Amino acid sequence: MIATATAALFVIGAAGCSTDSGETRQPSSTVATATTHAPTAAPPVPQGSDGVDIERIEYLDPADADPAENWANLYLPAGDHEDGSVPLVTIVHGGGWESRAGAEQFDEMARDLASRGLAVYNIEYRRVGTGGGWPTTFHDVARALDYVPTVAESHPQLSIDDELVIGHSAGAQLAVWGGTRHRLEDDEVGSRPAFVPSRVVSISGPLDMRYAVNHGNGRVIKQILGGTPEQVPDRYESVDPIQNLDPQLPVILFHGLADDDVNPDNSRRYTAAVHASGGTADLHLFDGETHTSLVHRQSPAYQQIIDRLTDVATKELDKLRNE
Template sequence: MSLRRGASRRPYTAAIALSLASALTALPACASPEPVAKVDPTLDGPARLDEVAVQRFEYPTRVGEPDPEQNWADLYIPAGEEEVDSLPLAVIIHGGAWQSEIGADAFDPLARELAARGMAVYNIEYRRLGSGGGWPTTFRDVADALDHVVKVDEVFPQITIDDEVVVGHSAGAQLAVWGGTRHLLDDDEVGSRPRFRPTRVVSIAGPLDAVYAAENGDDRIVKAIGGTPSQVPDRYAMVDPIQNIAPDTPVVALHGSEDTVVSPENSRRYVTSARRAGGDAKLMVIDGENHVSIVSGDSPNYSKVLDTIVSVSDSDLDKVVTP
C-alpha cells in the first residue's frame, strides 16, 4: 500500500529496531496466542518483518481497575519493510450484541487480511454484558482502548495515528461510529475528551439509530444502555450515532440486504441524517448477505468489504461504489 497524507519516510535506526524487537519478544502475561515475528536488533536502516507480527497491549482505564483478561488490544504489524509513519492504522471493534459470548478473537481473520494488505491493525477487546460490562463500563472501555493508541504509537512509530479509520461490526459498529465522534461530547459525558480520534469510519451491520432499534424490538441495545430511550434518554444522547453526527467524519455503512438481526433501515436512516447535516456518508447494501455472512471469509462479497475498508483508509471514498 502506498503512503498517504504526506507521511514521513524516515527509516528506522538501530535503536528503533531494538525497541520493536523488545516489544515483540517481551510479551505480557496475557500475550497473543499466535507466535510473533522477531526483528533483528542489529539492523541499521529499514526494519523488515517476514510475517505478520502480533503484539498485545493491556490498556489502562480512567475509572476503576482494568481487567487484564478483557482490557487489551492486539496490534497486527504486516510483513515487509518498516519505516517511521509508513503504516496506516485500522482500529477494529468486534460485535456480539455487547455480550460476552463473542470476543475480539472473532476479528482475528479480518485483522490478518488487512495486515496482509499492508495495514497495521488494532483489534480491541472490552468488557461486555455478562463479564463486568454494560453501562457505562463497555463504552468507557472502548474509549480507553482508543485513547491508548497514542501510547502504542510510541512503541511502534511506524504506524500513523493522525487520520485513521475505525471499523466495527454489529454492536462494534455502534461503538466505532460513536468512537469517531467523541470529540462532540461534553466534558462530563462518557467517553469525552478523546486523546485519539479516528477521522473516518466503516460501519458493518450497525444499529446506528439506537432509538429506532430500541423502539423496534432490539432488546439487546436496551440491555447494553441500561434502559429504553424513554427511561434513560440522556444515555442514548451520549452514545447513539445518529444523535452524534460529525459532518467532518466520513462514514461508509455496509449492510446485508437479508439482515434480520439489525435491520438495514438503521444504516439507511443514519446515512440520510448524516447527509442532511452536510456529512460525507455512503450506504452500501450488499445483496444476499445476512448479519453474520457479511463478515465471513466464505462470503463471495468478503473482498468487497475488505476493499471498502482499504479505500476508506486511503481517503479514497470515490472508490466506494454504492447502489
C-alpha cells in the same frame, strides 16, 4: 448485486446484536447495568503467520483493568518499515455488547488487512457478562481508542494521521460513537478524547438506537443502556450515533439486505441523517447478505469490503504524503 447510496464513514465489529425473542418485560430500574465477574487470564496471543506479526497491547493501567478483558492484539506487516508508512486500522468487535462474542472473531479480517500492508489494532473490552454494561463498556472502548497515540509512539512505523476505526454490529455503534466523542459535554462518558479517528466504518450497525429498540434489538440495547429511551433518555442522547452526527466525519456503511438481526433501515436512516446534516456517508447494501456473512471470508461481499478498506486507507496516506 450491490445497491449503493452516496455517503462516507468506517467501522467494523463482530457477531451480531441479538434480536428480541418475544420478551417485553421492562427493566425495573435505570441503575447502571455493569456486572462483576471473577477475573481470569486473557487468551494467548494468536500465532503470527507469513508476513504478519502479532503483539499484545494492554491499554489500561493494571489497577483499573481486568486482565482478561482489557487488551488488544496488534497485527503488523512483518519486516522493517519507514516511520509513518503503515496505516493503522482499529477494529471494535460486536456481539450485542454481550460476553458471548469477543475480539477473536476478527482474527481473520485482521490478518487479511495486515497482509495488505495495514496495521490492525483489534480491541477487547468488558461486555455484559464480563464486568461490562453501562458505563463500563463505553469507558473501556474510549480508553482503548485513547491509547492509539501511545501505540504509535512505541511503533514509529505506524501512521495515525488519518486513522480508520471499523466496527461490526454493536461494535459499529461503539466505533461511530468513538468518532464523535469530541462533541460530548465534559460530564458525559468518553468525553475529552485524547484521540479522534478521522474516518469510521460501520458494518451491520444499529446506528439509530431508538429505532432499533422497537425493531428487533430492544433486549440488548435496554440491557447495555439500562432502560428504554423514555427511562434513560440522557444515555441514548449521549451514545446513539444518529443523535451525535458530525458532518466533518466521513462514514462508510455496509449492510446486508438479508440481515435479520439488525434491520438495514438502521443504516439507511443514519445515512439520510448524515446527508441532511451536510455530511458525507457512503452506504453499500448487499443483496442476499446476512448480518454476519459480511465479515466472513466465504462471502463474496467480504472481499469487496477488504478491498475498499485497503484502498481508502492507502490512498489517504498517499494523499497526506503528497500534500
